[in-house]
Amino acid sequence: MEVERVADAELLLALAEGDRPALAELYRRHAPWLTLRLQRRCTDPDVVDQVVQDTFLAVWRRPDSYRGSGEVAAWLWGIAVRRLIDAFRRRGARRRLPLFVATSSPSAEELVLLGVEHGDLAGALRRLSPELRAVIQAVVLDGLDHREAGRLLGVPATTVKSRLFRARAQLREELT
Amino acid sequence: MIAWHADPGLLHRYATGDVDPSLAASLEAHVQACARCRADIAGCVDDARLALGLDGLLAAIDAPRPGPVESLLRRAGVPEHQARLLAATPSLRLSWLLAIAVALAFAVGTARLARDPSTGVDLFLVVAPLLPLAGVAAAYGPGVDPTYDIGVAAPMHGWRLLLLRSTAVLSSTTFLAGAATLLLPPAGWAVAAWLLPSLALTLGSLALSTVLSPLRSAGAVAAGWLAVVITAFSEQATTALLGPWPQGVAAVVVIAATGVLAVRRAAFDTRGIR
Numbered sequence: 001m002e003v004e005r006v007a008d009a010e011l012l013l014a015l016a017e018g019d020r021p022a023l024a025e026l027y028r029r030h031a032p033w034l035t036l037r038l039q040r041r042c043t044d045p046d047v048v049d050q051v052v053q054d055t056f057l058a059v060w061r062r063p064d065s066y067r068g069s070g071e072v073a074a075w076l077w078g079i080a081v082r083r084l085i086d087a088f089r090r091r092g093a094r095r096r097l098p099l100f101v102a103t104s105s106p107s108a109e110e111l112v113l114l115g116v117e118h119g120d121l122a123g124a125l126r127r128l129s130p131e132l133r134a135v136i137q138a139v140v141l142d143g144l145d146h147r148e149a150g151r152l153l154g155v156p157a158t159t160v161k162s163r164l165f166r167a168r169a170q171l172r173e174e175l176t
Numbered sequence: 177m178i179a180w181h182a183d184p185g186l187l188h189r190y191a192t193g194d195v196d197p198s199l200a201a202s203l204e205a206h207v208q209a210c211a212r213c214r215a216d217i218a219g220c221v222d223d224a225r226l227a228l229g230l231d232g233l234l235a236a237i238d239a240p241r242p243g244p245v246e247s248l249l250r251r252a253g254v255p256e257h258q259a260r261l262l263a264a265t266p267s268l269r270l271s272w273l274l275a276i277a278v279a280l281a282f283a284v285g286t287a288r289l290a291r292d293p294s295t296g297v298d299l300f301l302v303v304a305p306l307l308p309l310a311g312v313a314a315a316y317g318p319g320v321d322p323t324y325d326i327g328v329a330a331p332m333h334g335w336r337l338l339l340l341r342s343t344a345v346l347s348s349t350t351f352l353a354g355a356a357t358l359l360l361p362p363a364g365w366a367v368a369a370w371l372l373p374s375l376a377l378t379l380g381s382l383a384l385s386t387v388l389s390p391l392r393s394a395g396a397v398a399a400g401w402l403a404v405v406i407t408a409f410s411e412q413a414t415t416a417l418l419g420p421w422p423q424g425v426a427a428v429v430v431i432a433a434t435g436v437l438a439v440r441r442a443a444f445d446t447r448g449i450r
Contacts, residue, residue, distance in 0.1 A: 020234070027230050032218035033207050035225075036191050040200060049225070053233050060237055073208050125198035133197055141201050 008072035016063040027056055030073060034080050041152065047087050054087075055080040074143075081142050085151045124174040132167035135160055182206060182213050191220030244270070258340065265341045266314050266321055268348065276307050276349055280356040287360050297360055297367065302405050304353045305374035306398055311345040312378050313385075313394030334444035338382070346378060369423070376426040377401055379433035386436070386443040 008029070014022035031052055038048045058079055066075050125133060138149035139160070146164075150157040182190075182203060189195050190203050207213045218226075242250065246263035250256065262268060283303050287296025316324070316338045350371075357367040377397050384393030 020237075023233070023237075024230060027233060028218075028226075029211075029214065031226055031229060032221040033214045035221050035229075036217060037204055037207075040193065040204075049229055049232075052229055053236060056233050057236050060233075071209060073211075073214065077208055122198050122202065125201070126196065130197075137197070137201055141205060 009066070009068065012059075012063045012066050012072065015060065023056065023060055026059070030076050031056070033073075034076060037077070038080060038084055041081075042084060042087075047084075047091070051080060051083045051087050054083045058083070078143060081144065081152070082148065085144075085148055088154075089151060121171075121175065124171050127174065128167055128170060132163050132170065135163040136167050136171075139164055180206075181210065182216070184216060184219075187213065187217045188220055191217065261337060262341060262344050264321070265316075265345060268315075268341075268344060272311070272314070273348065273352070276311070276352050279303070279307060280353060284356050284359045300357070300360060300367075301370045302402070304356075304370040305377050305401065307353055308346050308349040308374050309377045309381055309394055309398060311349045312342045313381060313390045315341040315345045316390065335441045338444055342378070342382065346375075350374065372423050372426040372430070373401070376429035376433070379437070380429055383433040383436040383440070386440040 006025070008026065011022045011026045015026065034052055034055065035048060038051055039045070042048055042051070055076065059076070066072065125136070128136065134153055135149060138144050138152050139146070142149075142152075144152060146157040146160045150160045153160070155163075186195070186203070190200055195203070207217060242259070243263055245268055246259050249259040249262055254262070266272065283300045287300050290296035290299075315321070316334075353370070353374075357370075360367050381390070381394045381397040384397060387393070388396065
């Protein structure tokens with residue numbers, strides 16, 4: 001694949017100077033995966049597109065909120081997932097989270113792949129109930145706090161907390 | 177840095193939602209950290225969709241940012257189009273509200289400095305009802321509203337816009353004047369005596385504006401108010417305004433003006449405001 005000659009962080013610096021091509025480049029690099037990842041959390045493509053746009057708009061207006069350390073991609077996701085939560089709250093949307101619809105079972109190759117990356121974790125995660133897995137995903141992978149995760153999943157923060165506790169207990173039991 | 181990369185088939189299945197949740201989670205963690213897989217997965221999103229998104233983004237950058245009033249309204253849960261309509265109200269501008277605040281400050285200051293406190297309160301009671309009146313008069317109509325021409329052409333009732341804005345102006349101005357009464361020298365319930373006349377003047381002027389222009393009807397109503405106050409209540413306006421008679425008359429005017437507005441509301445659309 002093509003090598004990205006200019007680092008994301010440098011694009012952000014250019015963007016802070018009002019450089020539009022830098023914004024377009026950042027969009028070209030990051031909008032696709034953000035779109036796909038948001039799509040797994042919200043079924044409405046219009047909402048997803050709006051959230052992606054809001055995300056880059058926020059980046060354009062406040063590029064200095066990137067503190068200059070860590071992956072730009074991770075920072076972008078942090079903005080995007082919070083914008084998604086805002087969108088849910090604004091619309092009172094209930095059409096969320098296609099995440100846990102059952103899908104085809106993974107191939108042996110994928111199982112090995114998961115095994116390489118996570119050891120026994122994949123199997124253990126798969127055996128969690130969808131509710132518990134959603135909480136693990138929102139808190140651990142998406143990096144949300146309990147209240148934000150609750151808004152994303154449409155449950156109170158206290159529920160997130162208790163589910164997280166149960167999920168951790170189950171994982172610990174299976175992995176030890 | 178990372179030796180492993182997701183193969184294109186797997187990425188494609190992720191994009192179509194055809195992977196197991198825990199595998200998807202694993203992929204997401206990887207994609208977030210791997211520029212090459214991010215580039216690979218870009219091919220799974222419709223190019224036209226991305227191009228449209230970029231166009232929208234560039235247009236959004238150029239769009240004017242909502243002002244303080246509009247963003248405050250948005251935050252309070254007012255829908256976007258109504259917030260924009262309200263924020264364009266001339267008498268909801270910060271400068272206008274500041275002018276109201278200054279006028280009230282002068283009235284309160286005079287009341288507190290006056291040798292005889294009741295005279296000061298009287299002055300306030302005469303002035304306070306005129307402020308919402310002026311605000312509503314400047315809320316809608318040719319000459320004062322920069323969005324008037326757009327509004328006339330828009331598929332929305334002028335009546336509805338007028339009500340929307342009048343309510344907003346009336347409540348914000350009344351709130352300011354109400355806050356000012358708290359700073360007046362103590363005069364008991366007398367300080368609230370302006371509320372009903374204020375409503376009567378505003379509604380009366382709106383009713384009149386189905387015939388005259390908003391500014392003229394406001395001017396006429398204000399002149400009428402001053403004439404009545406000066407002739408009838410030159411002595412002790414405080415007590416006089418509190419009496420059952422003036423308040424009763426004000427209440428009757430409120431009801432009558434509401435009736436006139438309800439009957440003649442079509443005048444705001446068919447003829448426009450002259």
